[in-house]
Amino acid sequence: MRWRRRRRPFAGKLEGLEGLVNFRDLGGLPAEGGTVRPGVLFRSDSLAYATPADAERLVHDLGLSTVIDLRGEYEVEQLGRGPLSGARVGYYSAPIADVSGADDLVGHYVAMLTEKGPVLAGTIRHLACAGTLPAVFHCEAGCDRTGVLAAVVLGLLGVPEDAIAADYAATAAAMPTIHERVAVVVDRLGLPPRPASLPVWEPEAALMTRTLDLVRERWGDMQGWAREYGLTPDELSALRANLVIAA
Template identity: 35%
Template sequence: MQWLELEGAANARDLGGLPTADGGVIADRTLLRSDNLQGLTPADVKLLVEDVGLRTVVDLRSTHEVESEGPGPLRAVERVRHVHLSVLPELGEMTDAAVDALFSRRERTLERYPDDPMCALYLGYLEDRPESVVRALRTIADTPGAALVHCAAGKDRTGVVVALSLTVAGVEREAVVADYAASGTRIAGIMARLRASPTYAPDLEKRGGDDEKHRPRPETMEAFLTQVDERYGGPLAWLAEHGFGESDAQRLREKLVA
């Protein structure tokens, strides 16, 4: 796991080196993932932009989150493009910490997959905001240099978009699941940063529970990918149904695979 040791983010890593089923690997410095970027220091910005070659940020947070948090340090860097693509229904002041608020439609959400509420939530991203998911993958494919995908914690919304991207690139499922679960090793730092934020702290306080409640479990990503297979014929079929065809998939593979 290629962690990016940033002062202002707890869950940042380069996905380079992940193995594909045909013996290849994801290229270094093409696809990055992270939690919220609001706290980046000047040294963090230099590492990402000058050393890693960051050129595009794909921000999966809701409009409320973006407006509440305000512009982060990377917004001042002209060579970095920012693409905002919320994967949540825009229902007022919504954050990904406010999962219980999303569950104002709780019955419908849980009906998607009663055995795992987080898997049910992930399936909701595909149902509620397919255009954002597709555009996120297309943005990654078209980025010259490194693309960084992030949300608030960098584990759920980011986890789904990254899992789909890696799957299209041919990464073995075991490695996709392991990358998703790796955020759990940083859960204390992730949650400390969220609890220190006026945007996320109130939602977390309402939900209660310790850090373990928020730790991503490999079984959740396994269930999500299995459900995408069973319901839609797999990630490629779901993407094709929403306008991301074979030529798009090939561009993404060429971008990501060394």
């Protein structure tokens, strides 16, 4: 399926999506020297849940150029890519899977930053390239892996930590539907059901705040993380040029 892409940058709020429940624009947040550019970088739950009408709106209204998929190979094979797989939109696979276990979510997020640092850095490098934007990145729920990548991007743009944490927590509104979907996916893939004794967690700002505290302890800041994983000053400058509107 092919749709005509909008030529002008999207400059509004995309409302009324049918299948996506955790889709939002990262634009408008305060950044170092300006504001994150609206209409060019979006985060989402899995685009496999998009309806054909959703896909048409993403291509036509947003002028989408790139889908960045953070799911692992098994997830993509079993759950698919949705209707955008037939669109003339670039597809970039950046699997954040098979990360070591941790005692809590904060430890899990730090493990992603450590063990999947090269994958995350490659994704940042891709976002810094000409022609990649507008882009959307997603995992399954659009919370954990997507939340970590959002924190990396926003941190490198100089977005204040409280704003990064608030963006992470904004997923809470979608969690009832996401939990229902998880149960369906677990059953579909024949995985063990989630033990009823485990508490149902919510993405709270404090979880991302603690994650960013550990980033500061280990790397100094997100710039230090970027240096460790090979991102150059020129690449980070290109990222900021793509994503920040100067004040």
